[in-house]
């Protein structure tokens with residue numbers, strides 16, 4: 458959707474959103490992406506998890522902070538985020554005006570490609586947003602465009618699959 462809407466997970470429903478949260482054991486949340494940034498979130502202590510998908514618009518609209526805020530509303534305190542594979546700031550070329558629009562909202566995302574043209578660093582932007590929210594970041598990122606074993610929409614276009622990340626609260630939460 459590339460928006461900032463966040464839904465509470467309900468079994469049997471498929472809300473259209475880029476952020477989703479859940480509390481209580483047994484629920485599995487999944488995020489799918491191919492160049493956009495997949496983010497999985499958890500507060501094992503309080504049993505609250507979240508997942509978010511942030512591309513350029515999601516970064517600007519703040520879907521990741523919105524997902525953290527929704528988790529906090531449910532009682533989350535110490536939140537950890539796992540940032541997954543996405544297109545890197547040296548590969549994600551955009552028009553100069555677009556780069557400036559993103560950087561006006563999230564300056565950490567201003568970037569330049571390895572060949573010297575305007576770019577957006579989605580991962581740096583998302584990490585800055587997470588750190589501002591006091592979230593512990595575990596960065597598992599690799600560049601999807603440069604990694605032949607990962608799906609990249611920019612590289613493979615309509616033939617691109619999607620990476621999937623899942624987060625789940627184990628029944629004996631806190632120990633996993």
Ligand SMILES: [Zn+2]
Pocket residue numbers: 544545546547548549600601602603
């Ligand atoms: Zn790259």
